[in-house]
Amino acid sequence: MKNPTQTQPVAAPQSLFTQRLIAEAVRIHEDREGRVIEDSTAWKAGRETAGDLEARVLARAAATRLGGQVKDALQGVRRLGTWMGILALLLAGLVGMGAASASLGAPLMDDGSRVNIFWTLGSLLGVQTLMLLLWLLIMLLLPRAGGGLLGHGVLGVGGGLARWLSRAQAHELAVRALINLLGRGGLARWSAGSVTHLLWAAFGAGALLMCIWSLSVRQYDFAWGTTLLSETHFITLIHTLGALPSWLGIPVPDEALIHASRLGVSEGADGRIAWSGFLLGSLLFYGLLPRLLLGLLCLGLARRSAARSRADLTAPGYARLAPRLQPDHHRLGVIDPPPASLAPQPASQARRNTPDATVPMALIGFELEHARNHWIQKTHHARCTPLGQVDDRQTRRDILAALAAQNPAPSVVVVVCSLARTPDRSAEGFLADLRSRTTAPVWLLLDEASVARGREIDLDARYRAWQDLSERACLDRLLPDDPARADHQDAQVLLDAFDHPEDHAS
């Protein structure tokens, strides 16, 4: 079995099955240990294998130390299996020979040379025909469970024996894995089926050989008889059974001979050749050949399903390997690095903190949530003049123009911004621009805390971001002091702030 052809593509399905056996053995071991084998070379081998998850799992298992041991052990297990198979076939053959000699040697009445043909046929073919019918029935009715009791039993006993024989860890795992895989789905059905049929074929072969031997060296007179049934039934049965052998040239008894061989009709009738042909032909065509063909068919199907069976990748033991074996991304790293530092902004002086209370404030809405219905649109207060809403480039220009047109210049320019907005450089640019175009102090009023809260925005962090922006844009005041209170319904907050400039947080 140690031949170099194993690596050739011809042996590919077989070796794939072996790989699955190894992976299964490693999985059983890891399951028992409760943790995966940490073998960095094995993980690497798995990750670097091209193909799907199964290919990677198999490659990783094969690359572990245990995997190597199991692979060696598998050869031993295979050899053991082969020997056990041969032994079982020999045993079955011996049983068949025993059955044949018992049925041929069974004294009919007075002497040992007369044989009841139906008794012999029944004892050699009856049970196994019954079993074959049972097998067919199970295969048809329970296709998932079928496979033959004998095969399942032999596989079970063989597995137990092999486990008992192989005490080394790797051997034990190999046997366990083999039992697991052979016991799964279609493979179980066909492997058990092939064992069943091949054993019966061996039985049939043994019986046939024994019959040939006995008929060759001993002389028998064939007879038949019945108490309950009618003669015609027997004649029809013999003709039917004999049709196939006679069609292939094997001598079978004709009607006259059948009548002549009836018990008590005549003594020492000739035509022994014909009766022997009938017996041997029946054994061959109804005992040995069907079983042999079915056995070979099952063997082929078992091989096919062995090649097709895949590792059960959703099983927890395999699933846990997936995240480590199958990278689904590969980072390319930073392509275009961030600037070392942002350009420093020129510092600017804070403007007068005590604005003239007689001159109205200018109110500007900046990218507000519900701009049209916002309270600053509805403010018609003597001390506040709404200038409008900033939304895009055009409105920016309009607002700046409106501000420049204010006469007298407003005491304070208040820009109302939303806490739901992320402060960006565009806002910063606008505010800085605005401040450079007016001599009045520019205040920033943060509003719409409830909108921001509704989006689960961290108000404190957002407030700090706006605070940083107002510092960079050199704004003169940021309202309110507490982000939680940034829900305004009217301009009162501004008037309060206007009247209490000392509240101003630096």
Added chain:
Amino acid sequence: MSSLLQVAVVGHTNTGKTSLLRTLSRDTDFGEVCDAPATTRHVEGTELLVDGEPIMALYDTPGLEDASGILDWLEAGQQDRHAGAEALERFLQSPEANGRFEQEAKVLRQLRSSDVGLYVIDAREPVLGKYRDELTVLGLCARPLIPVLNFVASQDNREPDWRDTLAKLGLHAVITFDSVVYDLQGELRLHEKLRSLLDPYREPLSRLMEARAREAQWLERAAAEIVADMLLDIASCTLLVPLDPKAMEAGMEELQRIVRQREQDCVDALLSLYRFRSSDYVATQLPLEDGQWGLDLFNTEAMRHYGLRTSEGAAVGGAIGLAVDVMALGTTLGAGTAAGATAGALMGNGIGLGRRLSQRMRGQRELRVNHATLRLLALRQRQLARALSRRGHGAEKALELNTPTDNAWRRGKLPPPVRKARIHPGWSRLNEQADDVESKSRGQALAALTEQLLDDAPPLPPTPLP
């Protein structure tokens, strides 16, 4: 690999570009995500692999913040307003592109060298003029743009407004994809859109879509199997303790410890399966904190949270969630009715009377978890698995799990595989004599229970098609 599909993820600052990338690449650690402006200041790339082969390269870019400024700048130097590509070239060559507009220039350069751009939009935002300006500037790159509406799972999103505006700008192929609430269909639609736009990449994109669909199915099944495995282990777990009360108490604690650990292993396995780290759950919300359940398994609160009756298999000696095999033959604990209730509950399990009797003779009794605990375990692990499957890798908040609305596992009999596990101590890895873990019967029970867990998952809400 010049034939690899190059995709630039662009958009305003703080719209979830990095989150989108994390979710698409299944990479929780990619970049930095924070609810603040300009968290990403560089361009960073990642490749999506299928079976180890790269399918597309995604590039995360800094946020566009001052598109209006660029338009102003372009207008100020107005000569060739309509020659988009030339104007862009002029801009990128200018000193401003390395100064004031450094961030924007990075984005435009990256988009220009990519095949397609995903324009990420925070759908909760009103359609402001600055976003239209951004689209104008991005349009100069002459690359197809696919608008991706993020945060559409949020209640107050303005998806219709956005669709309307984008349609007016000629962008009809709009995609909704929430980077926090993962939706396989959304992801598939995104790739489908890319595929229809970029015919040369049809084949790799089809492969990617197939792989994503397959992977989702696989994940769902694997997660169910992990939960089923845990349930079988715990259902068949029995602890033999001597009869004296002290040993009983120690035994109960030991059993609770073992079972807690097994549940934690299951949580870890699920997190690892969905490629999340336990440390993703540092937030304050229950129930998963630091990758652990906030509510202890053996806590009546946890039972009530899932609407379970605590009386099923009543507790003895103050240990909640455990069943003690107290045979009616001369109870030494004197636990009275509670003990009687437990014994009754166990009788109902059909746990071999013969075995219990023989153990009783040997002066030992069996400890095991009760039905209610198994129900609780099944409910919360199933819920965790489902929540993980719906969670984008861009999500930063802790998981929050509500009381399930369906009755599966809460009422009626436990599923047959679990009941069968009760009488097979050999099935449990937690027992010392765990010689049937690999047995065929356990394998069949595991498969049946997995099917059941998959079956009683209510169908996911249908995703509205655009």
